[in-house]
Amino acid sequence: MTIPTKYPIMAIGGAEDKVGKLEILTAFFKSAGGQQATIGIVPCASQEPSVVGARYYRIFTELGARSVQILNIRSPQEGDESRWIERLDTCTGVFLSGGDQVRLFDFIHNSTFMMAIMQRLHLGSLVLAGTSAGAAVMGEKMISGGSSGESPNRSLVDLMDGLGIIPELLVDQHFHNRNRMARLLSAIAAHPDKLGIGIDEDTCAAFRGDGTFEVVGKGAVTVIDPRALTHTNYPLSDGISPLSLHDLQVHILSAGDRYDYKRRSIHTPSVEMASPV
Amino acid sequence: MTIPTKYPIMAIGGAEDKVGKLEILTAFFKSAGGQQATIGIVPCASQEPSVVGARYYRIFTELGARSVQILNIRSPQEGDESRWIERLDTCTGVFLSGGDQVRLFDFIHNSTFMMAIMQRLHLGSLVLAGTSAGAAVMGEKMISGGSSGESPNRSLVDLMDGLGIIPELLVDQHFHNRNRMARLLSAIAAHPDKLGIGIDEDTCAAFRGDGTFEVVGKGAVTVIDPRALTHTNYPLSDGISPLSLHDLQVHILSAGDRYDYKRRSIHTPSVEMASPV
Numbered sequence A, B: 001m002t003i004p005t006k007y008p009i010m011a012i013g014g015a016e017d018k019v020g021k022l023e024i025l026t027a028f029f030k031s032a033g034g035q036q037a038t039i040g041i042v043p044c045a046s047q048e049p050s051v052v053g054a055r056y057y058r059i060f061t062e063l064g065a066r067s068v069q070i071l072n073i074r075s076p077q078e079g080d081e082s083r084w085i086e087r088l089d090t091c092t093g094v095f096l097s098g099g100d101q102v103r104l105f106d107f108i109h110n111s112t113f114m115m116a117i118m119q120r121l122h123l124g125s126l127v128l129a130g131t132s133a134g135a136a137v138m139g140e141k142m143i144s145g146g147s148s149g150e151s152p153n154r155s156l157v158d159l160m161d162g163l164g165i166i167p168e169l170l171v172d173q174h175f176h177n178r179n180r181m182a183r184l185l186s187a188i189a190a191h192p193d194k195l196g197i198g199i200d201e202d203t204c205a206a207f208r209g210d211g212t213f214e215v216v217g218k219g220a221v222t223v224i225d226p227r228a229l230t231h232t233n234y235p236l237s238d239g240i241s242p243l244s245l246h247d248l249q250v251h252i253l254s255a256g257d258r259y260d261y262k263r264r265s266i267h268t269p270s271v272e273m274a275s276p277v
Helices: A023-031 A049-063 A082-090 A101-108 A112-123 A181-190 B023-031 B049-063 B082-090 B101-108 B112-123 B181-190
Strands: A009-012 A038-042 A067-070 A093-096 A127-131 A141-146 A157-161 A169-173 A195-199 A203-207 A212-217 A221-225 A245-253 A258-260 B009-012 B038-042 B067-070 B093-096 B127-131 B141-146 B157-161 B169-173 B195-199 B203-207 B212-217 B221-225 B245-253 B258-260
Touching: A009 A023, A009 A169, A009 A195, A009 A212, A023 A049, A023 A093, A023 A127, A023 A203, A023 A212, A038 A049, A038 A082, A049 A067, A067 A082, A082 A112, A101 A141, A101 A157, A141 A169, A141 A181, A157 A181, A169 A181, A181 A195, A181 A221, A181 A245, A195 A203, A245 A258, B009 B023, B009 B169, B009 B195, B009 B212, B023 B049, B023 B093, B023 B127, B023 B203, B023 B212, B038 B049, B038 B082, B049 B067, B067 B082, B082 B112, B101 B141, B101 B157, B141 B169, B141 B181, B157 B181, B169 B181, B181 B195, B181 B221, B181 B245, B195 B203, B245 B258
Parallel strands: A009 A127, A038 A067, A038 A093, A093 A127, A169 A195, B009 B127, B038 B067, B038 B093, B093 B127, B169 B195
Antiparallel strands: A009 A203, A141 A157, A195 A221, A203 A212, A212 A258, A221 A245, A245 B245, B009 B203, B141 B157, B195 B221, B203 B212, B212 B258, B221 B245
16 A cells, blocks of 8 residues: 655654654554554654553554554564564554664564565655664664764764665754754764755755655754765874864755755755645 | 054954063154154043053053053143144054944044044154954944844844044954944945954054055954955844844954955965965
């Protein structure tokens, strides 16, 4: 079954509204099929998966999903257990909660569960959303930790492999909220083949499945494009000396803006989008 | 008298080292003539001008300046008093302390004192340095206040006129340290004819008087160039809605990097710089 979904992948910058208009969670709910949706919550990034799982369970149930499941994978081994695969098979949407992205990665990377998610995404029969840690894991490389309040430098960011759901992206979250420009810049200096995406809280990079994403929610998505980078001192820098990055292209995108991350350019509305509904 | 100075204007991002190698303060001291320097400290941005003045007095005296004066202008009226102009006439370097840039602006803008500084800068017979608030006032427009931790938006930044020492710049300081990327972006959205310069703590944009500056000190200088801006929603945005800024050019510059703010490009070392000394 291919579901006609608006946003097959949603990367949320954390702290999405859960008590007001629920704009982002509603967009996910609708993308997953609305009242026909079966939603699987993966709370395993959190140290309190029961609490987190229960909270999203209540939200998606109240929004009117046909069914909501908590896929509480509790160890790397469980990621291969058939009970989780069977439940995943019934889902039209999977929601990765916040918490620790390393924990999330450890529990599901290379698992049968993860392979099944990738297959379903490929077939266009699943919507995948991740918030905070759940967004951090989207790229082939991920920011596993770091600090803030310093000039960009190597030691400001810890990097490791991510789940590779959208391989070309390097995602950071709680972006302007937690002063993470310098850490994303430091990450891009390490991986200038990637595209940096900094997502603010209660804000979502909503991917349309055609190489573009649009911005949904309250804040901004910051794009750091190093494609035209002319110089970085990264290869020569030690841990704490400040980094140079010359000739970056940066976009600040807000609600309704759309970006083509395959072509690395702002997506201009086409004729059919501009016509009246 | 024209003094052969390396850096006629120095914009320091605040919190410059005062107890270690004093790299930035020494560069200012040397630019102002070293042991031949007469340095005037303008502490009037501070609410505690005596304390601040005394601290810099001690530093520049210990560095070996021939003379150090504290130009403690205490009101807008005092900026026209001949005693300060007379003392200024003897100075080869003037140092604007940190504090509140609005207070500094109020005390000296349109004053005889400020006109004398501009004239001396024009003649090439004075070095002017400003740290924190003293750097903020450099542009024709200045950031007078604001907040952080939000997506770029109109209400994140307060803007007013600056002293116009380098009119085309819009300067922010304590930059990555205090999470000010979003506020400088918001300021640039309001004034896209300006060039945004975000200076980190213990870091200096040291202007050479030829339309270029180089970076001195511990951190980075972030350049936000909106010259190729293709879109901003600023004119239509209300106070708190997130801003869009498409197609910014951004440079992260660190020690030794040099930028041509007239041509808006990285300054490439010329032959005479590359040759052995």
